[in-house]
Amino acid sequence: MTGVFKAITIASLALAAPAFAGGDADKGEKVFSKCKSCHMIQDDAGNNIVKGGKTGPNLYGISGRVAGSLDGFRYGKSLKSVADSGLAWSEEEFVSYVADPKKWLQKTLDDKKAKSKMSFKLKKEKDAANVWAYLVSVGPS
Numbered sequence: 001m002t003g004v005f006k007a008i009t010i011a012s013l014a015l016a017a018p019a020f021a022g023g024d025a026d027k028g029e030k031v032f033s034k035c036k037s038c039h040m041i042q043d044d045a046g047n048n049i050v051k052g053g054k055t056g057p058n059l060y061g062i063s064g065r066v067a068g069s070l071d072g073f074r075y076g077k078s079l080k081s082v083a084d085s086g087l088a089w090s091e092e093e094f095v096s097y098v099a100d101p102k103k104w105l106q107k108t109l110d111d112k113k114a115k116s117k118m119s120f121k122l123k124k125e126k127d128a129a130n131v132w133a134y135l136v137s138v139g140p141s
Contacts, residue, residue, distance in 0.1 A: 028132065040059070081111075099125065102115060
């Protein structure tokens with residue numbers, strides 16, 4: 001009976017995990033082509049991994065970085081409030097944010113008036129998870 005219980009427990013944990021966990025970096029690189037009109041990926045030495053726009057912040061090293069905290073970028077008031085809270089980017093937060101930035105900010109800040117400067121959305125969780133996997137793969141070790 002313990003074998004059956006163990007299998008049920010493992011299956012339950014797998015089902016409880018976020019549906020987007022473990023994206024595909026290769027697919028994420030392709031999806032990132034939608035993001036690069038506003039975002040670049042440039043390492044700390046100034047080397048371009050992906051030459052992109054500067055409307056959005058540099059996404060190099062986003063994993064674990066406090067949201068809204070990149071020096072030299074002018075964030076909106078709501079994202080600055082998130083930075084003040086110390087919330088760091090994780091796959092779960094990133095996927096939720098890019099699906100609907102305004103909704104994420106309102107929920108995260110518990111403020112229905114929170115606004116986002118970001119207008120683009122990645123509505124498919126898998127696309128967002130794939131972009132996250134790509135960003136992590138090209139980020140610092």
